[in-house]
Amino acid sequence: MGDLIRVSDAEMKVMEKVWEKGEMITVSELISMLTKEEKEGIWIYQKVATFLTRLEKKGMVSKTKKDKLVYYYPLISREQYNEDAAKELVNTRFGGSLKGFLTAFSKNNMSKKEIEEVKEWINHFNHQ
Incomplete structure (x- = not known):
């Protein structure tokens, strides 16, 4: 991919759930997944929707509308993101x-x- 896409800790929590789902996901499904994992913190619709909008602007997710619902899906895999993060860490x-x-x-x-x-x-790598 190249340069690492910068995301906040909260955006990364949302992104982790998008990756975990492995398919298209709604804001309501994300809220359910996030609140099961964390007792603290309030995951409300508007908050999660805002994080998804930011992730979309950064090129991490995209959305599609189906049956009056908005579904989000990843544009970058967890593996690719982690590879980019590791390369940046080593380089910087x-x-x-x-x-x-x-x-x-x-x-x-x-x-x-x-x-x-x-x-x-x-x-x-020695045997390639």
């Missing part, structure tokens, strides 16, 4: 150095399983 915080990024994690005592997963990932 670690000067583009994947080694620097991995070194930061190794200071937090990676588990043996995580170390093996990184080794497998590296080996994948």
